Each structure stands twice: as structure tokens, then as C-alpha cells.
Amino acid sequence: MLTGEGRYDEQSLLLDSAGNVILSTAKPGTGAALTQRILNSRAQAMQPAGGVHRSRNGLFMASAQVTDSGWTLVHAFTWRTIWRDIGARLAVYFAAMLLVVGFMWVLLLMLDQKLFKPDYERSQRIFESEALNRTMVAAAPSGFALLSLEQGEILLQSNLMRTYESNTHPDEPRLHARLLSLYDRSPGTPAWQSDLEMPLRLADGRVDDLLVSMVRTKYRGKDVLLCSFSDVTTLKNTERKLDEARAAADAANHAKSAFLAMMSHEIRTPLNAILGNLELLGRTPLSPSQEERVGVVTSSSTALLGIINDILDFSKVESGQMTLESISFDLGQVIRQVAAMFEPVAHAKGLEFDCMVDEALAPHYLGDPTRIRQIAVNLVSNAIKFTATGDVLLEVYLKDDTADDSPVVIGVSDTGIGMTPQQQETLFHAFTQADSSIARRYGGTGLGLALCLRLTELMQGTILVKSELNAGSTFVVTLPLPVSTGAPVSAPLDSKAEFESAGIDAQAIHILVVDDQLANRELIVAQLATLGYEADMADSGGTALRRFNERHYDLVMTDINMPGMDGYALARCLRDQGATVPIIAITAHVAAEVRARCTNAGIDEILLKPVLLGTMDATVRRLVNEAGKRPATDTADRRDISHGPLPEPIHAAIVEGLKESLQALYVAIERGDMKTVLAHLHSVRGSFAMIREAEVANACAQMEEQARNHDVAGVKDGLDRFEPLAYATLARRVMNAQSDA
Known part of the structure; x- marks a missing residue:
């Protein structure tokens, strides 16, 4: 039974077996058209009863047989019916879907802005940065390399590194291996190690100097070593040239100092003879014209001395020797x-x-x-x-x-x-x-x-x-002179009357003059004689020691530069024997080191050539006066060195003098310089005569005689026999000293 109101575009029909409408749910006046469409669609489709079918004119029809009467129940509806039935729900579902889709879209946009896009940009920057770093490393003007600490392989390297790596000498380890070995991995060392120098031999044989810096770091989770190096060959070559130039400058300075010392000696020594003899000549009876000429020569010599002093002093200042x-x-x-x-x-x-x-x-x-x-x-x-x-x-x-x-x-x-x-x-x-x-x-x-x-x-x-x-x-x-609170250094007395008032009698003073040059010895003795002093001469250190042990002397005046035993050695030997007499060194060059050596050797005073009478007299009187206030020493108390062990300073001085003289003798013999041969033989003979070694002294005397006769072969043969004899004699004196001890 069909009941209820039909909806729009929806109708139910009960049809008999002939297809006539028995019953319809259509409203009067409104459903006739739909009824006709249903009937037409059914007639055209010839659809069987049962099921739901869709006709060509857009109708959906469902039919079923009603019992065995042949009637058919047909229900038809259109799309509009469906829409009206489920449209609201579909709209709600669609709206909800839109809301969800919109939310998801907004969420995706936010994630994109806040997360995805920044991450993407960061990753892009990382990729670009790594690419840039690789490019920079490859194109860097310095050498760069990233080395694995474990495997020792190259992870990254610059073009320069690659060039050096391929250009290393075949006999040398690879550059990256050298860099790894250069890094100090011992505990406690810093991760950053810089300013490491490494020479690298290249394939062509050249050696380049590399300045290396290395730091230990991490790369892709592994321990790596980041190395950078630069070629400092030019800088090192410049440094080497500067060192060579500095060494050359130092050598030039030393040469200049040596030149100054030599020039001082070579100029002052003849000036000493000139001024000293002029002073002595001026004290002799002269005619007025002679006195005038002596005065002119003395004045000119004094002026020359002043010029020489200024030049030498200026040169000292310029060379830093002042x-x-x-x-x-x-x-x-x-x-x-x-x-x-x-x-x-x-x-x-x-x-x-x-x-x-x-x-x-x-x-x-x-x-x-x-x-x-x-x-x-x-x-x-x-x-x-x-x-x-x-x-x-x-x-x-x-x-x-x-x-x-x-x-x-x-x-x-x-x-x-x-x-x-x-x-x-x-x-x-x-x-x-x-x-x-x-x-x-x-x-x-x-x-x-x-x-x-x-x-x-x-x-x-x-x-x-x-x-x-x-x-x-x-x-x-x-x-800017600071004020001194101490007593001033005493100045030499200038007046002879002051010395004489101190009770010093010049005639009672005995002086030993030591110099290897005859002219210098005679000049000093003549000056001392003019001043009233008694003086003896010695031509070598050995002769001076022998004379000093033979008689009493109140003062010793010695040259410093003498062959064999020089003035320093002579002074040390005298002091080692217990001698307290004043010792004066006469020299033409007084540098700071000369003064220091004189003080260490026990020399009391230094006189700079040229030595004039007033200066000599004042110095001698002052030192003798000071020595007179010291406790007196008897000559018998002095140590006898003619027998037994030699004191260490005397032994060392004789050995050193022997070495120097032997070297000079061999050179002089080769040159045929008999004057030098005689001087050194005489000096050595005096040293051995001093210690009473007659056999050695006689051997020297025999060679001296041969040298005077210009028997070069005889001197050479004698010297070959003399050298072992002299050293054996000195060794025996040392052995005696050890046995006595």
C-alpha cells in the first residue's frame, strides 16, 4: 500500500500486468508528467522486475513483483531527489573536508615557511659553502691540505699542494707524509702548531723552504689534520744573505779593529822613538839654530801625534770600539x-x-x-x-x-x-x-x-x-753626569818635588826593561838614565825572568807584544813566583780588552806610546812609592824555577810561546826570513835558559849560529830535532811536578 507524501521528482506506482497504473503516490496536478516519464522509461527499457535501474532520461527506478497477481511495484526518483535527500549532509561533509584541507594547507605553508624553506636554504648554503671552500682551497695561492690522521690520505688539497706533491724529489717522502710526520702528536701538545719550518727537495734538485701551520680538527666525524704552508724560500734566502752580510760586517768590524790596533802600533812606535829621542836631544847642549830646529821638529811631531790620536779615536767611535x-x-x-x-x-x-x-x-x-x-x-x-x-x-x-x-x-x-x-x-x-x-x-x-x-x-x-x-x-x-759620593780616583803626581819630598831617590831605583826591539829598549833605558834611574835590558820574556831571579829590581817595564813569552805571560810568571814589584806595560794600542788582560795578568799600569819623560818619571815614582808601602819581600823567598816542577802559569806560558815560535819559525824558514828566525830562536833560548834547561838552550844557540851563516838547511834539520826535544823537556818538568805532588 502506497502512503505518505512523495518528494520532488520521486514517485511510486503500482502497475498491473498490462502496465496500467493502479495506484500512484503522485500529487494531483503535479505528478502526471513524472508518471508518464516513468511509464515511458519502463516501456523503452523493457526492464525486468527487481533491482534498481537507471533509465536514459535520468530516472532511477526500482521494481518488484507483488505476489502472483502480476502486479508490479515501481519506485522512481531523479538526481534531484538524491541531492535533496543527501545534499545537506554532503555539504556538511564537504565543508568539513574543506576545513581539514585548508587547515592542512595552512599547516603545510607554516611548516614550509618556518621549517622546510629555512632548512632548505641552510642546506643550500652549506652545499654552496662547501663548494666555495673547495674552490678556495683549490685556488689558494698557499698550500692547503686536509689529511686523515688515521689513514694518512689526502681528503682535500689545493692546486699548489698538488703541484708540490707531484714535484717532490723521487728520493724524498711524499709531501703529505712529511706534513703528517711533522705534526707533534705527543700528549700535552697543543692542537694548533704553527711556524714550523720544513725544507723540501724538489725534482730538479732545488730546495724550497716551507713555513707550515697545522691544526687538528674533525671532518665528517673523523680526526683530520688541516695543514697550510707557504713558500718562504725568498725570505729565508734574504735572511741568509742578511746573516752573511752581518757576518761580513762583523768581520769588517774586526778587521777595522785589527787595522786600528796595527796602525796604532805601527804609527805610535816610530813616533815614540821620534819624540823620545827629540826630548833627549833637547836636554843635550845645542846651538841656538839646533835648538830651533829641534823645537820645530818636536812641535810638528806633537801635532802629528794629536792628529793620529783624533783619527784613531774617531775610528773607534765609528766602529763601536770606544x-x-x-x-x-x-x-x-x-x-x-x-x-x-x-x-x-x-x-x-x-x-x-x-x-x-x-x-x-x-x-x-x-x-x-x-x-x-x-x-x-x-x-x-x-x-x-x-x-x-x-x-x-x-x-x-x-x-x-x-x-x-x-x-x-x-x-x-x-x-x-x-x-x-x-x-x-x-x-x-x-x-x-x-x-x-x-x-x-x-x-x-x-x-x-x-x-x-x-x-x-x-x-x-x-x-x-x-x-x-x-x-x-x-x-x-x-x-748628564751623576753626582759621586765616593772618593775620587787618585791622579798621578805631576811635580818631581812632591816625589822627592816623599823620600824617593831615583838613583836607588833599579828597573828592568823588557822589549824585543833593540831601538825601543835603548830608548827607554836612555830616558830612564836621563831621569836618574838605573836600568837593565832584556830582549825576551825568558831572559827577563832569568835576570829577575839573578838580582833585585824595584820595577819592571815590559812591551806586551813579544815573540814567545809576551808581556802578559811574563807578568803572570812574575806574580806566580811571588814578585810584588810594580809592572808597567808599554804599548801603542790600549783597547778595553788590552786593559782587561793587563789587569788579569797582574800589570799595575799601562803607558801609551809615545812615552815622554814627564809621564814616565811620574808613573815610575808613583808606583815605586806605592810599592814601598807594601810588605817587603826578600829575593830569597821567591820560588826557584830553575829546578823541579814548573809553576802552572810559567809552564803554560812557555808551552804557548813555544807553539807560536815554532809556527813562525817554519813559515820564516820557508820564506828565507833569517831575521825572524833569529828573533824567535833567541826568544825560545831565553825561555829555556831561564828554567836552566841547558841542552835545549844550546840547541837554540846552535841554530842561531846557523841562521847567522844563512844555513837554511841546517836550521831546518836542527829544528826538526829540536821540536821533540823541547816538548819532551817540558813534559818531564810536568812529570816531576806530578811525582813531587
């Missing part, structure tokens, strides 16, 4: 001595000379009085030289009276020719004078002021000049 003393001294007394020296010279020229010493000066200062005196002497000498009329002023004062540590100022003013500003610019240049005509008009080398500047700078001081042409000049030397 050393300054730091002793306590009276500055005012030094300036007064300079004034006393030049006052007669100024008055003889018709000039007024004044000396002003500030009373505010400290009693004593620490410094080098000799060099300060040298500066003052040069300045005052120039002032008098370039001043024809007027006055010269020498003064010394404090720069600041209110300061306890005020520098001192030495000023020299004159009313002489003065200088222009242009002349003052080159005033302190070496061998330069303000005017080209000055050397012709006034003489001089133009070295004095340059030396003053160098000496002032060595003392950390300054020197300034104020001058006007034809209005005079003023030189101001400022020196």
Missing part, C-alpha cells in the same frame, strides 16, 4: 787643568783668557774625565786658533741650580771669525771645515768637532753652537 770609564773625579779640577794648559798659549797670542768654575758644582762626579778633558781641549784649542783679537772664555756650571741632579754645562766662547748658518750645518761633519780656506789659513783636519760630537753623544749629552760671522762663536756641551 769605551767610556765611569770613575769619580773632580770636574772643576779637570776644567782648571785645561785652562792652565791653554792660558800661556792664549796670552802668547795676545788674547784674554778666563776660566769660570761654578761654586755650585758637586765636589765629585761619575764619568770619564779623560774624554771630558778631550772635549774641552778641542773646543778651547779651536777657540784660540780662530780668534785673532779679543778674549776666550772657558766655563763650567750647572744647567739648573735648583735641581740636585742637574746636568753640567761646559761652555767655550770666543770673539773670533765666527760662522754663517750654512757653515754651521756641516760643522760637525768628519773631515769638514766651515770654509775651504780654513785648512790653508789655520791648519787642522776638521775632525776635532766631529769627535767632540761623537764623544758627547756617547755620554748621552748634547752639543750646541751659536755663532755669527765675524762676531765669534759659543759652544755649549751639556752632560
Whole structure:
């Protein structure tokens, strides 16, 4: 039975077996069209009863047989019916689906913006960075390599590394293996190791110097070694050349020092003979013309000595060989001595000379009085030289009276020719004078002021000049001298009367003069005789020791540079024997190391050639006076070295002298230089005669005779026999010493 209202486009029909409508759910006036469509569709489709079928005109029909009557129940509906039935639910489902899809889309967008895109960009940057790093490593001008610490393989390398790797010498380990072995893996060492130098021999035989830096790090979870190196061959070659240049400069400096020492000796030695003999000649009766000529020669020689002193001192300063003393001294007394020296010279020229010493000066200062005196002497000498009329002023004062540590100022003013500003610019240049005509008009080398500047700078001081042409000049030397609280170093007494008042009789003083040069020995003995002293001569250290043990001497004067036993060895031997007499060294070159060696050897005083009578007399009297205050020693108490063991200093001195003489003898024999052969044979003979080794001394005497007869072959044969004899004799004296011990 069909009941209820039909929905839109939906209808149920009950049909008989002929297809006629028995019953319909269509509303009157509204369902006829649908009923007809159902019937038409059923007739066209000839659909069997049962099931749901869709017709061509868009109807869905379901039919079923009603019992056995032949009736058929047909229910038909369209798409609109379906939509109206489930549309709302579909819309809800669709909306929900849209919401879910929208949420998911928004979520995906957010994840993309916040996570996926940044991660992607980061990964892209990582890829790009790694690619860039690889490119940079490959194209780097320095060598780069990333090495595995475990396997030792190359993980990354630059083109330069690859080039060096392939260009390594076949006999050398591979470059990366050298780098791995260079890294210090011991415990406690830092991970970063830099400034490692490694030479690398290349295939062509050249050696390149590499400067390597390495750091241990991680790469892809593995321990790796990041190495970088650069080619520093050019730099190392430059350093090597600089070292060679420095060595050459040092060698040149040593050569210059040796040259200065040689020139000092070679020039001062003949000057010593010239001035010494001139001084002796001046004390003999002479005619007026002879006295005048002697005076001219003496003056010229003294001037030459001054020039030589300036040149040598300037060369010492330039080569860094100049050393300054730091002793306590009276500055005012030094300036007064300079004034006393030049006052007669100024008055003889018709000039007024004044000396002003500030009373505010400290009693004593620490410094080098000799060099300060040298500066003052040069300045005052120039002032008098370039001043024809007027006055010269020498003064010394404090720069600041209110300061306890005020520098001192030495000023020299004159009313002489003065200088222009242009002349003052080159005033302190070496061998330069303000005017080209000055050397012709006034003489001089133009070295004095340059030396003053160098000496002032060595003392950390300054020197300034104020001058006007034809209005005079003023030189101001400022020196930062510290005040001394100690007693000043005693100066030699200058007056002979002061020595005589001390009770010293020159005729009672016996002096031993030691020098290998006959002319020097005779000059010194003649000077001592003129001063009233008795002197004996010795031509070698060995002879001097023998003479010293034969009689009493109050003082020994010795040359330093002698063949065989030199002056140092002689002094050490005398001191080792217990001798306390003063020893004076006479030399032409007094460097700092010479003074130190003299002090260590026991030498009391050094006299620099040329030695004049006044200096010699003052030094001898002072040392003898000081020695007289020491406890007296008897000659019998001295150690006898003629028998038994030799004292170590004497044995060492004889051995050293023997070695030097033998070397010189072989060279001289080859050259046929019999003069040198005689000198060394005589020196060696004196040494062995001193220790009473007659057999060795006689062998030397025999060779001396052969040398005088120019028997070169005989001397050579004798020397071959003499050498083992001499060394055996000295060895026996040592063995005796050991057995006695």
C-alpha cells in the first residue's frame, strides 16, 4: 500500500500486468508528467522486475513483483531527489573536508615557511659553502691540505699542494707524509702548531723552504689534520744573505779593529822613538839654530801625534770600539787643568783668557774625565786658533741650580771669525771645515768637532753652537753626569818635588826593561838614565825572568807584544813566583780588552806610546812609592824555577810561546826570513835558559849560529830535532811536578 507524501521528482506506482497504473503516490496536478516519464522509461527499457535501474532520461527506478497477481511495484526518483535527500549532509561533509584541507594547507605553508624553506636554504648554503671552500682551497695561492690522521690520505688539497706533491724529489717522502710526520702528536701538545719550518727537495734538485701551520680538527666525524704552508724560500734566502752580510760586517768590524790596533802600533812606535829621542836631544847642549830646529821638529811631531790620536779615536767611535770609564773625579779640577794648559798659549797670542768654575758644582762626579778633558781641549784649542783679537772664555756650571741632579754645562766662547748658518750645518761633519780656506789659513783636519760630537753623544749629552760671522762663536756641551759620593780616583803626581819630598831617590831605583826591539829598549833605558834611574835590558820574556831571579829590581817595564813569552805571560810568571814589584806595560794600542788582560795578568799600569819623560818619571815614582808601602819581600823567598816542577802559569806560558815560535819559525824558514828566525830562536833560548834547561838552550844557540851563516838547511834539520826535544823537556818538568805532588 502506497502512503505518505512523495518528494520532488520521486514517485511510486503500482502497475498491473498490462502496465496500467493502479495506484500512484503522485500529487494531483503535479505528478502526471513524472508518471508518464516513468511509464515511458519502463516501456523503452523493457526492464525486468527487481533491482534498481537507471533509465536514459535520468530516472532511477526500482521494481518488484507483488505476489502472483502480476502486479508490479515501481519506485522512481531523479538526481534531484538524491541531492535533496543527501545534499545537506554532503555539504556538511564537504565543508568539513574543506576545513581539514585548508587547515592542512595552512599547516603545510607554516611548516614550509618556518621549517622546510629555512632548512632548505641552510642546506643550500652549506652545499654552496662547501663548494666555495673547495674552490678556495683549490685556488689558494698557499698550500692547503686536509689529511686523515688515521689513514694518512689526502681528503682535500689545493692546486699548489698538488703541484708540490707531484714535484717532490723521487728520493724524498711524499709531501703529505712529511706534513703528517711533522705534526707533534705527543700528549700535552697543543692542537694548533704553527711556524714550523720544513725544507723540501724538489725534482730538479732545488730546495724550497716551507713555513707550515697545522691544526687538528674533525671532518665528517673523523680526526683530520688541516695543514697550510707557504713558500718562504725568498725570505729565508734574504735572511741568509742578511746573516752573511752581518757576518761580513762583523768581520769588517774586526778587521777595522785589527787595522786600528796595527796602525796604532805601527804609527805610535816610530813616533815614540821620534819624540823620545827629540826630548833627549833637547836636554843635550845645542846651538841656538839646533835648538830651533829641534823645537820645530818636536812641535810638528806633537801635532802629528794629536792628529793620529783624533783619527784613531774617531775610528773607534765609528766602529763601536770606544769605551767610556765611569770613575769619580773632580770636574772643576779637570776644567782648571785645561785652562792652565791653554792660558800661556792664549796670552802668547795676545788674547784674554778666563776660566769660570761654578761654586755650585758637586765636589765629585761619575764619568770619564779623560774624554771630558778631550772635549774641552778641542773646543778651547779651536777657540784660540780662530780668534785673532779679543778674549776666550772657558766655563763650567750647572744647567739648573735648583735641581740636585742637574746636568753640567761646559761652555767655550770666543770673539773670533765666527760662522754663517750654512757653515754651521756641516760643522760637525768628519773631515769638514766651515770654509775651504780654513785648512790653508789655520791648519787642522776638521775632525776635532766631529769627535767632540761623537764623544758627547756617547755620554748621552748634547752639543750646541751659536755663532755669527765675524762676531765669534759659543759652544755649549751639556752632560748628564751623576753626582759621586765616593772618593775620587787618585791622579798621578805631576811635580818631581812632591816625589822627592816623599823620600824617593831615583838613583836607588833599579828597573828592568823588557822589549824585543833593540831601538825601543835603548830608548827607554836612555830616558830612564836621563831621569836618574838605573836600568837593565832584556830582549825576551825568558831572559827577563832569568835576570829577575839573578838580582833585585824595584820595577819592571815590559812591551806586551813579544815573540814567545809576551808581556802578559811574563807578568803572570812574575806574580806566580811571588814578585810584588810594580809592572808597567808599554804599548801603542790600549783597547778595553788590552786593559782587561793587563789587569788579569797582574800589570799595575799601562803607558801609551809615545812615552815622554814627564809621564814616565811620574808613573815610575808613583808606583815605586806605592810599592814601598807594601810588605817587603826578600829575593830569597821567591820560588826557584830553575829546578823541579814548573809553576802552572810559567809552564803554560812557555808551552804557548813555544807553539807560536815554532809556527813562525817554519813559515820564516820557508820564506828565507833569517831575521825572524833569529828573533824567535833567541826568544825560545831565553825561555829555556831561564828554567836552566841547558841542552835545549844550546840547541837554540846552535841554530842561531846557523841562521847567522844563512844555513837554511841546517836550521831546518836542527829544528826538526829540536821540536821533540823541547816538548819532551817540558813534559818531564810536568812529570816531576806530578811525582813531587
